[in-house]
Amino acid sequence: MAKKKSKREYVWLECSECKNRNYRTSVSVREGTPKITLMKFCKTERKHTSHKIRRK
Numbered sequence: 001m002a003k004k005k006s007k008r009e010y011v012w013l014e015c016s017e018c019k020n021r022n023y024r025t026s027v028s029v030r031e032g033t034p035k036i037t038l039m040k041f042c043k044t045e046r047k048h049t050s051h052k053i054r055r056k
C-alpha cells in the first residue's frame with residue numbers, strides 16, 4: 001500500500017470519565033498529535049463529556 005502524503009491520522013476519542021472510546025476521527029498531524037479534548041456526547045453516560053484524543 002502506497003503511503004500518501006496526507007497529514008491526517010485516525011485517532012480515537014476517549015471519554016475522560018468512563019474511558020470508553022466512543023468516536024473515531026481523523027486529525028491533522030504536523031508535529032505529533034496535538035493534545036486536544038473535545039466535548040462529545042457519551043453514549044454510556046448519556047451526557048456530554050470531554051473526550052481526549054488517543055492514538056490507536
Ligand SMILES: [Zn+2]
Pocket residue numbers: 015016017018019020042043044045049
Ligand atoms: Zn463516558
